[in-house]
Amino acid sequence: VLLAVTTLGFDISGLELWLPLVSGARVVVAPHEKVADPGLLAGELARVGASVVQATPSWWQMLLANSRPSLAGLRVLAGGEALRSPLAEVLLRSGAEVWNMYGPTETTIWSTTDQVSSGAGLSIGSPIANTQVYVLDERLQPVPVGVAGELFIGGTGVTRGYLGRPALTGERFIPNPFTDDGSRLYRTGDRVRWLADGRLEFLGRADDQLKVRGF
CATH class of the missing domain: 2.30.38.10 (Luciferase; Domain 3)
Incomplete structure (x- = not known):
């Protein structure tokens, strides 16, 4: 279950809408008012049983700073901005599986990825x-x-x-x-x-x- 939180004006929303469907998974589109409210969004993660969420590092930082979401077992896809080590470590300590995603809009949508490991240093992968x-x-x-x-x-x-x-x-x-x-x-x-x-x-x-x- 991928919980889609990205506005349709951002190219990475294409992954949120199509990748789950062509992979036999389910996509749940989060209402705008819940995406804008970290407390409501934390509840939405649990309500829909989300197993994958893609968002910018700024979005993940906002969520962690303003709520106490349960991220254990969640696959976190972080892209659109540079992922910093402190945020990655917090996400890993929460029990999430963290992936660093890289790709300009001109190369539709991601080009390289890397699964993040604690203390291993960040890269944009292969x-x-x-x-x-x-x-x-x-x-x-x-x-x-x-x-x-x-x-x-x-x-x-x-x-x-x-x-x-x-x-x-x-x-x-x-x-x-x-x-x-x-x-x-x-x-x-x-x-x-x-x-x-x-x-x-x-x-x-x-x-x-x-x-x-x-x-």
């Missing part, structure tokens, strides 16, 4: 099925393990581009230099590095972009 990721330098060459580079994403999730903005589309969506099938890579602007175990560590932005409440 690519999901039908997704390829590359850590490249300024010459679009792969960098070694442990060296920072920019993250590029390919695969079936890469969107067509920006409607009515061909120049920006050409800047951010480039021909994939590693295949000859005509596919493209999305240039994320995020700096990452490969860890020795094959996971990706997020290091920050390669430009001056700021994210405020998801925008």
Whole structure:
């Protein structure tokens, strides 16, 4: 049972609506007034028997700060913002199974995931099925393990581009230099590095972009 708490204007709501249904699970759409009230939402988690909830780290922080929800056995999907270690540890201590989700809107919806373990350090994990990721330098060459580079994403999730903005589309969506099938890579602007175990560590932005409440 996935309790859907995300507004339809946010792309990650697509996962909440369709993934449970195509997987043989059930989706329960939480009423807006309950999503906005941590106390009511904690009750809704128990009432519907939710086993999976996806939300931003800010949302999880709000829920924990203003209520005492029972999260034992709940699969927590945290994405849309950077997940911080203190919040992840609190969620783990509550008995939840925590997953860190990463993916720009342009690569629909998540591109990499990682199950979080206590004290193991946070990463954005490895690519999901039908997704390829590359850590490249300024010459679009792969960098070694442990060296920072920019993250590029390919695969079936890469969107067509920006409607009515061909120049920006050409800047951010480039021909994939590693295949000859005509596919493209999305240039994320995020700096990452490969860890020795094959996971990706997020290091920050390669430009001056700021994210405020998801925008």
